[in-house]
Amino acid sequence: MKYALIALLLSATSAAAFPVTVKSCNRDVTFDAAPKAAISNDVNLTEMMLVLGLRDHMVGYTGISGWKTLDPEMREGVAELPELSAKYPSKEVLAGADADFFFGGWNYGMKVGGEVTPETLEPLGIKTYELTESCIFVGPKAKSSMDDMYNDLLNLGLIFGVEDKAKALVEGYKAQLAEATKGVDHSNPLRVFVYDSGEDTPFTAGKYAMPTALIEAAGGVNIMDDLDKSWATVAWEPVVERNPQVIVIVNYGDVTAEQKIAFMKGNPAFANIDAVKNNRFVVLEYVEATPGPRNIKAVEKLVAGFAAQ
Incomplete structure (x- = not known):
């Protein structure tokens, strides 16, 4: 009888949780009930959905196989879900799946002024929640921090009525x-450069990108943390001038981490960079370097890599 009462109370609490309103970048979004036909874009956003146990609320995902491969853990997680678009989805793709929710972000499935935005999806009955890290594209935002990832998990918990699970995960x-x-030791942070891609000019993480928070948590400083952007292209000259002691390689796509390291070690222009001279590279998988459940593992890798002499 006691357990039946507890179950009844929990059911009543869950039923009474809606409507809920969450802050999504510069918007307030209200949900009268948990979405039943959700779609997530990109591997890290999809993992956030899966770690909260929301697969049964999903009708598919987008934006993974066009750029990345799924590791065994992810393949198992999405085994029963279709990939509706290899890269960014169109409005037709989302509407055709009868979606009622899209978890994306700016440059994570949406582009400012593009075809798929919260405003273009709303008339189709599709509500959108935007990845916190990406909010810099549509307005002011605080510097990247671990709270960006925590915030998304907690908001998804509210949206889908699994607030307690989200809170437990975050804790x-x-x-x-x-x-x-x-x-x-945070008193003397190592100088760190994030190398995502590009040879003529490197694509890297700025002030608002997740690696800045990961690096700081591990006892380093992103040498590009004065770049008032999230992910962006810079010139090689400031990289050489700022002389990183460690280079973080983001591993995904057709060019492997090993090839990126070989490029840096084989280019005479980088010969005097401390990280290159001392062979100090730390490899993070894309899903570790972008906001999501594997950020803690990323920090663990960085701590070990920074400590290695």
């Missing part, structure tokens, strides 16, 4: 992070 991640960084 668990915070505890893991504290454990991973308990011996880190």
